[in-house]
Amino acid sequence: MTDNVLITIACGTDNPNRATRGLFLAAVAQKQGKNVTVFLLDEGVYLARKGAAAPLRAATGDSADDSLAHLQAHNVPILVCTPCAKSRFIAQEDLADSCRMATAGELIDIACDATCISL
Numbered sequence: 001m002t003d004n005v006l007i008t009i010a011c012g013t014d015n016p017n018r019a020t021r022g023l024f025l026a027a028v029a030q031k032q033g034k035n036v037t038v039f040l041l042d043e044g045v046y047l048a049r050k051g052a053a054a055p056l057r058a059a060t061g062d063s064a065d066d067s068l069a070h071l072q073a074h075n076v077p078i079l080v081c082t083p084c085a086k087s088r089f090i091a092q093e094d095l096a097d098s099c100r101m102a103t104a105g106e107l108i109d110i111a112c113d114a115t116c117i118s119l
Helices: 016-031 042-048 064-073 082-086 104-111
Strands: 004-009 035-040 078-081 099-102 115-118
Touching: 004 016, 004 042, 004 104, 016 035, 016 042, 016 064, 035 042, 035 104, 042 078, 042 082, 064 078, 078 082, 078 104, 082 099
Parallel strands: 004 035, 004 115, 035 078, 078 099
Antiparallel strands: none
C-alpha cells in the first residue's frame, strides 16, 4: 500500500457539501502523515480562486476554507486543471497560495502512484 493519496475534486460552489468534503478528506490524510495531492478539475477549479472557498460548508458544519488553509499551511500541492480553468477565465494570478495550473499528464502520473479518491 502506498502513502501517496490523490484527491480529485470536480465540483465547487455548485456542490458545497461535496467540495468541502474533498478538501476535508485531504486535510485528514495530511494529518495522518500521507503524501497528499489535490487535483481540481471541471467546476472544482473555482475552489482555487482566492476567497472562493470562504463561504462553503458541508452539512456537518465543516468549512472548506479551514481545510484549504490547513492544506496551504502544510504545503500540500493543489493542482488546477489548466484547460478547465482557462475555459472559466481563471488565470494563474487568480489562484490562491499553493495552487498552480497543471496538465492531465501530471494527473495521470500522480494517479499511477497513489490511492485515488474522486469527488
